[in-house]
Amino acid sequence: MTDVFENYLSSTGELSAEESNFSAQFFKPVHIKKNDFFIRENEICRYIGFISSGAVKAYATDKDGKENITCFKFENEFVTSFSEFVAQEKSRRSIRAIEDCTIYRISYPDYQHLLHQVTAWNSVIKSVMEHEYNQKERYLLNYNNKSVVDKYRHVLSHEPILVQRITTQDLASYLSITQRSLTRAKGQIHKSNIL
Numbered sequence: 001m002t003d004v005f006e007n008y009l010s011s012t013g014e015l016s017a018e019e020s021n022f023s024a025q026f027f028k029p030v031h032i033k034k035n036d037f038f039i040r041e042n043e044i045c046r047y048i049g050f051i052s053s054g055a056v057k058a059y060a061t062d063k064d065g066k067e068n069i070t071c072f073k074f075e076n077e078f079v080t081s082f083s084e085f086v087a088q089e090k091s092r093r094s095i096r097a098i099e100d101c102t103i104y105r106i107s108y109p110d111y112q113h114l115l116h117q118v119t120a121w122n123s124v125i126k127s128v129m130e131h132e133y134n135q136k137e138r139y140l141l142n143y144n145n146k147s148v149v150d151k152y153r154h155v156l157s158h159e160p161i162l163v164q165r166i167t168t169q170d171l172a173s174y175l176s177i178t179q180r181s182l183t184r185a186k187g188q189i190h191k192s193n194i195l
Helices: 003-011 017-024 082-087 108-117 121-143 148-158 160-165 168-174 179-192
Strands: 028-032 037-039 047-053 056-061 067-073 094-097 101-107
Touching: 003 017, 003 047, 037 047, 037 101, 047 082, 056 168, 067 121, 067 168, 101 108, 108 121, 121 148, 148 160, 148 179, 160 168, 168 179
Parallel strands: none
Antiparallel strands: 028 101, 037 094, 047 101, 056 067, 056 094
């Protein structure tokens, strides 16, 4: 088990050292190459993963085959389609690597076993779910009904990691704008330095 994952578990303050060690055996490392899938849309969501290194994007595909990106996840974050994982249903979105990744994943049966053996995991998962909810709320507040320039300005100020690690095409999809609009907004902001 990597230091990154162990550090995360101890940082939650929910698990004892013994519980962390016991839990670690259920998380198996998988290496996912850039553009490969962690979860595919319309397939049963079988895993929760913890990103040790790399980054992924989550998206649904519309009837024209266009990706509508809903979020990005980086190191030290859990990733899955939570509601479908819990219900063991088909995922409504795909989760795909945008960089080479190492993800520690746990299967649904092992997850259920772990929750019964280490009740503190309920608190860990609760905080992960709260993080997910807050992330969605922030997205709606910061990117809905805003001008393209305001959206990009917010990214620069509050989520610079997106500019550093995400392609322009993916960032435009995430912001629900065209690539051309995003390029124009970048030009406007950098030219007039209106940060």
